[in-house]
Amino acid sequence: MNEEAIRNVVxxxxxxxxxxxxxxxxxAFQHDAQFTNVFxxxxxxxxxxxxxxxxxxxxxxxxxxxxxxPPRIRFIRPDVAAVDVHWTMTGARDPQGNPWPxxxxxxxxxxTPDEGRWSIxxxxxxxxxxxxxxxxxxxxxxxx
Numbered sequence: 001m002n003e004e005a006i007r008n009v010v011x012x013x014x015x016x017x018x019x020x021x022x023x024x025x026x027x028a029f030q031h032d033a034q035f036t037n038v039f040x041x042x043x044x045x046x047x048x049x050x051x052x053x054x055x056x057x058x059x060x061x062x063x064x065x066x067x068x069x070p071p072r073i074r075f076i077r078p079d080v081a082a083v084d085v086h087w088t089m090t091g092a093r094d095p096q097g098n099p100w101p102x103x104x105x106x107x108x109x110x111x112t113p114d115e116g117r118w119s120i121x122x123x124x125x126x127x128x129x130x131x132x133x134x135x136x137x138x139x140x141x142x143x144x
Contacts, residue, residue: 003073005118006081006111010071017066020057026050030114036124038105064092083109104128
């Protein structure tokens with residue numbers, strides 16, 4: 001089933017992150033994939049995505065742990081899935097080397113079959129605001 005294949009892509013991405021393996025992380029992506037991180041920095045192509053992650057897996061994320069919630073999958077077509085994955089991360093350091101408190105974020109993925117397997121064509125990753133800000137926004141929505 002395609003949904004299980006997509007869940008496996010997300011699982012492989014998190015597993016590679018948690019062993020800090022840039023090559024394994026990049027294997028979840030298509031050869032010509034587009035990647036954008038939480039800072040808006042981009043990498044194009046599987047090789048570039050691996051090169052992009054190698055130094056940060058040796059430094060700011062070397063002790064990090066990524067946990068992914070079950071993905072929300074929407075098939076746009078039978079061969080194109082839009083996938084949202086909420087995540088939490090612990091053990092990271094910010095780019096200046098300071099401890100980075102627990103982070104929460106969202107990955108938006110476009111996953112399609114390529115080279116005989118489902119893989120990521122596009123990934124945009126973002127940090128989410130603190131829960132108190134989200135809750136304040138929710139109250140504004142409800143009062144309108």
